[in-house]
Amino acid sequence: MTAWQVATPGPAASGPMRRVEVPVPEPGPGQVRLRVRACGVCRTDLHLAEGDLTPHRPFTVPGHEVVGVLDAVGPGVDVEALWPGFSKSGPEGPGSGRLGIAWLAGTDGDCAYCQRGAENLCPGSIYTGWDVDGGYAEYAVVNAEYAYRLPDTGYTDAELAPLLCAGIVGYRALRRAELPPGGRLGIYGFGASAHIAAQVAIAEGATVHVLTRSAEAQRLALSLGAASAAGAYDQPPEPLDAAVLFAPVGDLVPVALEALDRGGTLSIAGIHLTDIPVLNYQRHLFQERSVRSTTANTRADGREFLAIAARHRIEVTVTPYPLVAADQALADLAADRVTGAAVLFP
DSSP: OEEEEEOSOOOGGGOOEEEEEOOOOOOOTTEEEEEEEEEEEOHHHHHHHHTSSOOSSTTOOOOOOEEEEEEEEOTTOOHHHHSTTGGGOOTTSTTOOEEEEOSEEEOOSOSHHHHTTOGGGOTTOEEBTTTBOOSSBSEEEEEGGGEEEOOSSSSOHHHHHHIIIIIHHHHHHHHHTTOOTTOEEEEEOOSHHHHHHHHHHHHTTOEEEEEOSOHHHHHHHHHTTOSEEEOTTSOOSSOEEEEEEOSOOTTHHHHHHHHEEEEEEEEEOOSOOOOOOOOOIIIIITTTOEEEEOOSOOHHHHHHHHHHHHHSOOOOOEEEEEGGGHHHHHHHHHTTOOSSEEEEEO
């Protein structure tokens, strides 16, 4: 099968990935294999390819927003028990319903974090496209307990793919911001994750102000229902009850904190952030303003978000690329030439 591997981390324009032909992977105990129908291109893939994230293994296949159909089942997997009715449904016949592979690929299940429902903090956690091969390929395998059943209708494969990381992790970041009902939310940066989280907040009654450098992204934000859209370093038109920083730019942390009203919370969504400047206690933190990080997600977050996506039709803006152009998709993402989410198609 055709797949892409991170060969020599470096700038996206330098070609850090290589396209290879490798055997189709076989599912092991507890795993299932999917025939990939779409795979989103996440900024985390870019961080891995460029070396911002240290590779955990050589020649890893990136991609953790994978939409596919069940192709093979490994020993010990009870499909009906995991996804009741799944084996009886699907547009392509029995067992052909869609499954998704996301960022979280496994945890130890025994540590204190897992036991208290915080599996995203598990020291033994592993990740798709970092610790195990992902979806920049024609086939992918996943621990069946970490795969998601996806809606049978309502979304195309391309629209579903970004929901599996941009959507799920953005949803957790939104919840970490503790936005009160009907509150005023600021969103800094407006890429794949932000344009999904904004729609969830709007659907739940929030007033959303988007702050991003891209004029095209500002127009997209307004078309999706944002109350305002301005430059990333501009002040929103009113104080914010909460904010989410999606842009991986530490310089925006004090900007966002200063925009918060008393008691407001800034949630930082990314796995990578440039250095944060020195904060001034009176300007940025006093009056019980707070800043919180977001680390991956739990499977419960994923199920909750996908249920919301099934209830509220989320408009997903997609820039499509064939699988053979994955390197170009990463280069375009690095150069801010992608509006919404880039998605690969085998």
